[in-house]
Amino acid sequence: MNKVITINLNGNAYQLEEGGFEALRAYLDGAARRLDGNPDRDEIIADIEQAIADKCRGMLGTYKTVLSAKEVGLIIEEMGPVEDASAGADADPAAGATAPGGTRPETAGTESKAVPPVRRLYKIPHGAMSPGVCNGLAAYFNIDVSLVRFLFLLFTVFWGIGCVAYVLLIFLLPTAKTPEEKAAAQGPPPTAQEFIRRAKEGYYEGMKAFADKQAHREWRRKFHREMRGWRRAFHHEMRANTRHWQQGFVPHWAPGFQPGIGAWFALPFVSILRAGLALLWIVALVSLLATGAVFGVLLPAGIPVWAGVLCLFAFYLVLAWPLKAMRRAYYWNAAGGPFFAPPFIYAFDAFIGIGFVVVLLWLAGHHLPQIHEAFRNIPPLVHEAVNAVKDWWAAR
Amino acid sequence: MGVNEKFTPIRKGLLGFLLLKIISADKVYVADILRQLKGTEFATQEGTLYPLLSKMRREKLLDYEWKESDAGPPRKYYELTARGREQLRETSDYWQRISGTVKSLGQPPAS
Known part of the structure; x- marks a missing residue:
């Protein structure tokens, strides 16, 4: 069972599943943005909405009144990406007639870059x-x-x-x-086709090394063994420390606790959790600033946005604190005390955290149209934000 | 990379010319155009076509009129303006010259 949303396409009502609605909105928003500055923008958008409406009608009948997300995806695919024909260096359809001698260098010399x-x-x-x-x-x-x-x-x-x-x-x-x-x-900024093209070109060739079955299995076996050892040590440790936790709530790690290699595996998980949390926080922050709602929950009336941001930040700190404490504990144990952890442990930790975030963002940008559109907007948004701060600084 | 990708910019540049040709033959609406291009090397999609048509209209190469249809809302039927026909003639001539050059170059000299 899926939620259904009714939309108005150029004067006609259609019912779409929620996922389809989101995809269609992302498509039309993207089209409008790409046509920004085109004097006929509204007319083109109306034409495109009309064309989508025609396709929708073709898929509906007396006993089928709702379009599924998949069908909407098919329609969008059929429509193709909206390209602004009058944007800058695009091929001028009449160029051949008006400027016979003017071969542009980029069309002449770039065999590899269609x-x-x-x-x-x-x-x-x-x-x-x-x-x-x-x-x-x-x-x-x-x-x-x-x-x-x-x-x-x-x-x-x-x-x-x-x-x-x-x-x-x-x-x-x-x-x-x-x-x-x-x-x-x-x-x-790049488009979805660009990402797909890069993937096809073997841009991520390095990942293939992991296909070596034997090494993979060996690695997994070792990993499980380490995890078991670590879990046992952890339970033992937790039992030993329960008493300390109950008295006076002071974390006291027994000096005899040697995390060994297990910690090397546990640490990345803590890092990943923390990175995920940070990512979630950023998404929540962006959605709060952009729409005034966090994951669909509106701020109560009367509370200004900045207070909402502060609350979010506090919430994030509270959630991240135990993870932070855990990481610190590992560093302590790995190094025998505070501030003496060898730098490569930090480097390893940061490497795992950054890698995880990159992979997550890449997947999201690849598979979710909304996220993909958001990525496209990052460069101009950063530019605008920096300029705004600069203006403010200059006007002060 | 295949011949197909190599010619992407050329196809893109020729699309306007082909639109002039298609529209010069008869008043058409977008679905007609797509149908005519479908199956050729120039198969295209609405997302490309609408912006291009509106640009050509802005250059006063073509115009449209609304016509009622029996299967849905009224449709835009496109037709060439005098300027569009002029442009089509020039482009056709030029195309003739190009394809003549392509054919003749590299041939053994005719005696």
């Missing part, structure tokens, strides 16, 4: 201090390089994550060498 140069993350060594990571990020988000450098520094000094992320990016990002790559580093 796809338009959408924006991609690159290292841009030109004008950079070191490998160009900050430069590339700045181009991607269209903000000042100094700000990116400052953020990396901030994250390095306070949490150490900046350093790890920087090193990762040095290895992961390709360098923009050819003119096309340089153009792509600053081009329009």
Whole structure:
């Protein structure tokens, strides 16, 4: 049983399943955004709504009055992505007649690039201090390089994550060498086709190494053994500590507790949990700022948005605290005390956390149209936000 | 990469020309156009077609009128303007020259 939503497409009412409604809304929003600045935008959107309505009608009958999410997906696929024909470098249908000699360099010389140069993350060594990571990020988000450098520094000094992320990016990002790559580093944001194309090209070739069955099984067996050992140690530890917890609520970890390799496996899980929590918090924050509701729950009337943000933050801190404490406990045990944990443990931890978030975001961007649309909007949004702060600073 | 992808930009550029050709033959609405292009190398989708048509209308190459249909709401039927016909003629000539060049180059010299 699914919830049904009635929509108005260019003057006609249609009933869609909720999932279909979401997908259709994302499609039409995306179309409207891509046609932004086109003087005929509203008319084109009306035409497209009419075409969708025609297709909907074709699928409905006397005994079928609701469109399933799958059918809506088929319709969207049939419609195809909306491309703004008058946007910049797009092929001019009359170019052949009006400018016979004007062969454009990008159509002449790019055999390998039939796809338009959408924006991609690159290292841009030109004008950079070191490998160009900050430069590339700045181009991607269209903000000042100094700000990116400052953020990396901030994250390095306070949490150490900046350093790890920087090193990762040095290895992961390709360098923009050819003119096309340089153009792509600053081009329009990527689309779904681009992601699919990259996947097809074997962009993620590295993942195949895991297909080695024998190594995989070996790894899993070892992992289970470690987990069992760790669980036993943990139960033992919990029993031993119950007394301490009951008295005075002071966490006291027995000095004899050696987490061994088990902790190396438990630590990533705690990190992943925490990363997931942080992600959830960011999603909640964004949805609060964008729609005034958190996961569909509206703020009570009379409570301003900033108070809602504060509440969310407090809630996040409360939830994250035990995880944080657990992580700290592991560091203590691994190092024999506070502040002496060898840096590579932090690096390992950060690596797992970042990796998890990246994989999660990639999956979400690949499979959920709304999230995908949201990703497309990140660069301009960051740009706007930074500009707003800059204006505020200048006007102060 | 296949020939198909290599010619993507060329097909894209030719689409406007083909629309002029299709519309010059008869008043058509979008579903007609899609049907005519379907199965050819130029098969396309509404998402591409509507923005292109509206751009061509803005360039005064074509115009449309609403016509009642027996199976649903009124439809937009497109037709060429004088300027569109002029453009079609020029483009056709130019296309003739191009395809002539493509054919003749690389042939043994006719004697």
